[in-house]
Amino acid sequence: QEAVTKPNVIILATGGTIAGAGASAANSATYTAAKVGIDKLIAGVPELSQLANVRGEQVMQIASESITNENLLQLGRRVAELADSNDVDGIVITHGTDTLEETAYFLNLVEKTDKPIVVVGSMRPGTAMSADGMLNLYNAVAVAGSKDARGKGVLVTMNDEIQSGRDVSKMINIKTEAFKSPWGPLGMVVEGKSYWFRLPAKRHTMDSEFDIKNIKSLPNVGIAYSYGNVDDTAYKALAQSGAKAIIHAGTGNGSVSSSVVPTLQALRKDGVQIIRSSHVNNGGFVLRNAEQPDDKNDWVVAHDLNPQKARILAMVALTKTQDSKELQRIFWEY
Numbered sequence: 001q002e003a004v005t006k007p008n009v010i011i012l013a014t015g016g017t018i019a020g021a022g023a024s025a026a027n028s029a030t031y032t033a034a035k036v037g038i039d040k041l042i043a044g045v046p047e048l049s050q051l052a053n054v055r056g057e058q059v060m061q062i063a064s065e066s067i068t069n070e071n072l073l074q075l076g077r078r079v080a081e082l083a084d085s086n087d088v089d090g091i092v093i094t095h096g097t098d099t100l101e102e103t104a105y106f107l108n109l110v111e112k113t114d115k116p117i118v119v120v121g122s123m124r125p126g127t128a129m130s131a132d133g134m135l136n137l138y139n140a141v142a143v144a145g146s147k148d149a150r151g152k153g154v155l156v157t158m159n160d161e162i163q164s165g166r167d168v169s170k171m172i173n174i175k176t177e178a179f180k181s182p183w184g185p186l187g188m189v190v191e192g193k194s195y196w197f198r199l200p201a202k203r204h205t206m207d208s209e210f211d212i213k214n215i216k217s218l219p220n221v222g223i224a225y226s227y228g229n230v231d232d233t234a235y236k237a238l239a240q241s242g243a244k245a246i247i248h249a250g251t252g253n254g255s256v257s258s259s260v261v262p263t264l265q266a267l268r269k270d271g272v273q274i275i276r277s278s279h280v281n282n283g284g285f286v287l288r289n290a291e292q293p294d295d296k297n298d299w300v301v302a303h304d305l306n307p308q309k310a311r312i313l314a315m316v317a318l319t320k321t322q323d324s325k326e327l328q329r330i331f332w333e334y
């Protein structure tokens with residue numbers, strides 16, 4: 001009989017619904033997030049031990065809408081430490097789903113490792129009927145422990161799909177099939193085995209020019225949402241609060257209302273970076289110099305990144321450059 005060595009997988013727990021608890025099994029939507037500790041979560045899925053040697057670590061215990069830049073840096077540093085350790089083969093991060101897409105993208109940009117990093121959450125608390133957390137966690141550990149997940153960037157396992165942390169997003173808040181990418185999943189995980197169909201084309205992890213070890217703090221970057229009858233109040237307030245960049249969560253192709261254009265031109269002259277994104281639901285796609293003369297205005301376009309992901313990339317990029325052309329290059333490449 002062949003000796004099988006199981007991979008060592010660390011689960012870093014941060015809270016969210018996957019650690020949530022409700023009053024009754026019928027409570028799929030009314031419950032408290034971030035209640036259950038990581039040891040209890042691991043004990044609740046004994047099958048994990050068939051996949052890997054699993055160890056848990058409680059990094060924080062919060063609902064992810066309350067995650068701060070400091071929390072992101074703390075988590076990122078711990079991930080980097082563990083990834084550097086010889087006895088760690090893969091890392092799972094349990095996370096609330098509200099900002100999971102932001103954390104996954106952040107780690108995808110700044111972790112210099114080819115070891116699998118898998119971010120996972122759930123849409124229903126463990127106390128609910130048909131809770132999805134157990135299987136999502138099982139799948140996350142399976143992917144994190146697998147050799148074929150190496151070098152594919154930060155991944156997200158929800159609803160049996162393996163998504164790229166770069167472009168996955170929470171598309172609906174009441175279904176277990178909540179996480180989608182406009183460009184489709186990278187693969188599927190079924191009964192603890194991964195099946196791959198495509199690879200990320202954008203720069204990440206080992207191939208990234210950013211490194212968590214060189215990032216001391218993240219700059220203030222805000223988002224302003226666009227709609228009919230919008231005015232420039234939010235943009236001005238963000239600039240006044242010290243924003244180094246403002247993400248324009250624009251309509252359609254990142255279009256900008258004529259009531260806002262002059263203010264954004266003036267803010268750019270004052271040194272604030274203006275980044276045009278789109279809040280279109282299934283994924284925006286903003287083209288340079290379409291809708292607005294970005295070359296003339298010295299603005300940046302966020303490409304296919306939604307506003308919250310554009311904020312993450314802008315913060316990371318601004319730790320290295322203040323040049324709008326460099327920023328634009330980074331927005332095309334990541």
Ligand SMILES: NC(=O)CC[C@H](N)C(=O)O
Binds near residue numbers: 033063065123124
């Ligand atoms: N499904 C969830 O995880 C949402 C719970 C909570 N709002 C959070 O993001 O942590």
